[in-house]
Amino acid sequence: MNIIVCIKQVPDTTDVKIHPETNTLIRDGVKSIVNPFDANALEAALQLKEAVGGKVTAITMGPSQAIDILREAVAMGIDDAVLLSDRAFAGADTLATAYTLAMGIRKIGDYDLIIGGKQAIDGDTAQVGPGIAEQLGIPQVTYAKHMKMDDGMLLVERMLEDGYEVIKTALPVLVTVVKQINEPRYPSLRGLLAAKKKEITVWNAADIGADEKRTGLAGSPTRVVSIFTPQRNTKAVMLEGEPEKAVETLAEVITKLNI
Amino acid sequence: MNFNLSEEQQMIMEMVKEYADGVLKPRARKVDESGEMPWENIRQMAEMDLMGIPIPEEYGGAGLDFTTWAMVGEEISRACTTTGAVFGADMLCIYPIYFFGNEEQKKKYLVPLAKGEVVGAFGLTEPNAGSDAGNVRTRAVDAGDHYLLNGSKVFITNAGEADIYVIIANMDINKGARGLTAFIVEKDTPGFEIGKNEKKMAYSSLPNRELIFTDCKVPKENLLGKEKRGFRVALETLGVGRIGMGIGAVGLAQAALDEALEYSKVRVQFGKPISSFELIQAMLADMATEVDASRLLVLRAAFLKDQGIPYEKEAAMAKLFASETAMRATTKAVQIHGGYGYTKEYTVERLMREAKLFEIVEGTSEIQRLVIANHLLR
Numbered sequence: 001m002n003i004i005v006c007i008k009q010v011p012d013t014t015d016v017k018i019h020p021e022t023n024t025l026i027r028d029g030v031k032s033i034v035n036p037f038d039a040n041a042l043e044a045a046l047q048l049k050e051a052v053g054g055k056v057t058a059i060t061m062g063p064s065q066a067i068d069i070l071r072e073a074v075a076m077g078i079d080d081a082v083l084l085s086d087r088a089f090a091g092a093d094t095l096a097t098a099y100t101l102a103m104g105i106r107k108i109g110d111y112d113l114i115i116g117g118k119q120a121i122d123g124d125t126a127q128v129g130p131g132i133a134e135q136l137g138i139p140q141v142t143y144a145k146h147m148k149m150d151d152g153m154l155l156v157e158r159m160l161e162d163g164y165e166v167i168k169t170a171l172p173v174l175v176t177v178v179k180q181i182n183e184p185r186y187p188s189l190r191g192l193l194a195a196k197k198k199e200i201t202v203w204n205a206a207d208i209g210a211d212e213k214r215t216g217l218a219g220s221p222t223r224v225v226s227i228f229t230p231q232r233n234t235k236a237v238m239l240e241g242e243p244e245k246a247v248e249t250l251a252e253v254i255t256k257l258n259i
Numbered sequence: 260m261n262f263n264l265s266e267e268q269q270m271i272m273e274m275v276k277e278y279a280d281g282v283l284k285p286r287a288r289k290v291d292e293s294g295e296m297p298w299e300n301i302r303q304m305a306e307m308d309l310m311g312i313p314i315p316e317e318y319g320g321a322g323l324d325f326t327t328w329a330m331v332g333e334e335i336s337r338a339c340t341t342t343g344a345v346f347g348a349d350m351l352c353i354y355p356i357y358f359f360g361n362e363e364q365k366k367k368y369l370v371p372l373a374k375g376e377v378v379g380a381f382g383l384t385e386p387n388a389g390s391d392a393g394n395v396r397t398r399a400v401d402a403g404d405h406y407l408l409n410g411s412k413v414f415i416t417n418a419g420e421a422d423i424y425v426i427i428a429n430m431d432i433n434k435g436a437r438g439l440t441a442f443i444v445e446k447d448t449p450g451f452e453i454g455k456n457e458k459k460m461a462y463s464s465l466p467n468r469e470l471i472f473t474d475c476k477v478p479k480e481n482l483l484g485k486e487k488r489g490f491r492v493a494l495e496t497l498g499v500g501r502i503g504m505g506i507g508a509v510g511l512a513q514a515a516l517d518e519a520l521e522y523s524k525v526r527v528q529f530g531k532p533i534s535s536f537e538l539i540q541a542m543l544a545d546m547a548t549e550v551d552a553s554r555l556l557v558l559r560a561a562f563l564k565d566q567g568i569p570y571e572k573e574a575a576m577a578k579l580f581a582s583e584t585a586m587r588a589t590t591k592a593v594q595i596h597g598g599y600g601y602t603k604e605y606t607v608e609r610l611m612r613e614a615k616l617f618e619i620v621e622g623t624s625e626i627q628r629l630v631i632a633n634h635l636l637r
Contacts, residue, residue, distance in 0.1 A: 185306065186274060186277075186278050186282075186303070186306075186307050187274060187307070188306060188307050188308040189271060189307060189308035189309065189312070189321040189323070190308050190316070190321055191308075192267075192270050192271060192274060193267060193270075193321075196266075196267070196270065
């Protein structure tokens with residue numbers, strides 16, 4: 001079974017601080033990590049491989065330093081890694097990103113299953129996974145919390161707000177996973193040392209035959225007009241004095257607000 | 260002289276620190292209170308290739324060195340002292356099989372041990388053979404196609420949980436240390452029983468049990484090294500044990516320092532955090548200096564071992580200083596926590612109880628001083 005896992009390098013948001021004056025993210029010194037949901041996707045792929053055999057390839061689109069997360073994926077135990085990197089890919093929105101990744105996946109070829117995290121923790125759009133499935137013309141199952149092979153078909157439990165849906169699908173298929181699906185493994189020492197030496201494939205736009213009008217900023221209909229922190233207009237009023245009096249005042253305020 | 264980590268070591272330590280803080284530390288209290296071997300941690304560490312770090316890859320290890328093993332051991336002990344102790348004791352079985360075992364023994368026993376599929380234990384100590392290690396009374400007799408072992412061991416770490424045991428027995432009681440012989444004994448060998456678990460001042464989840472041998476039939480091929488050459492096996496193993504106990508003490512002392520430092524910044528008295536008071540600062544500074552000195556002593560001993568240079572004196576110094584540092588540092592950490600430090604709400608009281616172990620096991624502080632003095636007076 002050939003599995004391709006789509007991963008993304010994101011800033012470690014537990015580490016990110018906001019600049020108090022400019023209200024922008026301070027990225028200096030912030031560690032870049034594998035998008036946590038993509039780590040679940042890698043683990044899911046490795047578990048399927050352990051169960052039924054096959055090969056796991058990770059793919060990412062990004063600048064050259066994104067190779068770090070591919071090495072991390074190799075350390076976890078995947079077989080191969082591909083970096084899609086080209087100036088022409090810069091500034092891509094979810095449509096252009098999905099197109100570019102789909103072209104990379106076509107070039108890898110011969111896949112049974114594509115897995116990704118449900119969304120990235122920086123953009124939070126949850127659009128790239130489904131976008132890739134559309135570009136490739138294959139079915140998709142989102143928000144998987146469990147999956148296993150069952151008689152040549154993939155059996156997926158899909159998380160819903162008030163329960164879960166069981167879906168049985170033929171291959172090839174694209175699945176996005178939620179964090180409840182598993183606990184990603186730590187890399188092994190041998191994996192870590194092997195990852196350091198691993199030759200990682202790097203493809204540019206020409207290598208994957210991408211139409212440059214459809215990649216990067218040129219291929220992105222989305223325009224970011226501005227990014228800002230919403231003003232918070234909350235103010236706290238401290239009620240002082242005896243509790244009985246304070247309760248009366250509080251009751252009046254609540255009544256007035258029609259809560 | 261170069262104190263920098265190699266690129267490999269940096270990668271490894273980054274991963275191990277993340278694992279120690281993210282997984283081991285949050286579980287540590289539960290591990291201590293469970294009264295049970297921390298198997299979940301050990302299985303994970305095995306998957307991460309941490310159990311056989313200094314063993315060559317062909318025997319299931321990671322093919323690294325004792326310096327890296329020690330650095331990893333510090334992080335594990337800092338985060339979870341019990342897990343650190345299992346990790347250290349395991350090497351006392353792995354190492355002698357690696358160093359003295361023949362090819363068949365390595366294939367059969369070293370590979371699963373180094374991969375972490377099973378855990379090992381080392382049985383030397385007896386009721387009347389502690390510091391006086393040559394006084395081992397467990398008898399081994401050549402019975403033709405096998406050896407017969409009779410006697411008992413005490414305080415054996417990992418006993419009962421371990422599948423493979425390196426046992427030091429005596430083939431000639433009259434000759435004392437020169438009769439000692441090492442054997443590999445499997446858990447299910449007929450005549451081999453696991454006795455009671457000791458109830459200790461601390462480490463209630465760390466197994467320290469009796470081993471009882473009653474006409475225990477050990478196959479001929481399980482002789483480790485040569486007959487009556489077991490004292491060397493014991494000494495070589497104790498050398499690794501000193502590095503292991505030394506680094507365990509460093510991890511424990513570092514944990515005490517971390518706790519004390521954190522608490523001193525948030526505990527307010529006289530309108531200020533107590534970290535602003537110089538008498539507290541002096542304690543913190545002394546702790547940090549001693550912890551650092553201990554770490555350097557242990558890593559030097561490990562480095563010498565990796566270079567194949569004799570390191571007995573340096574290992575004794577490292578184990579002695581690190582153990583006593585752990586005792587002092589944990590005592591200060593409790594002092595800095597004041598009344599709360601004496602309660603079970605905080606970790607430092609446990610660390611203080613645990614620290615005492617290090618001054619006793621793998622050669623008491625008194626034995627270490629004798630070893631060091633013997634080297635000085637040669």
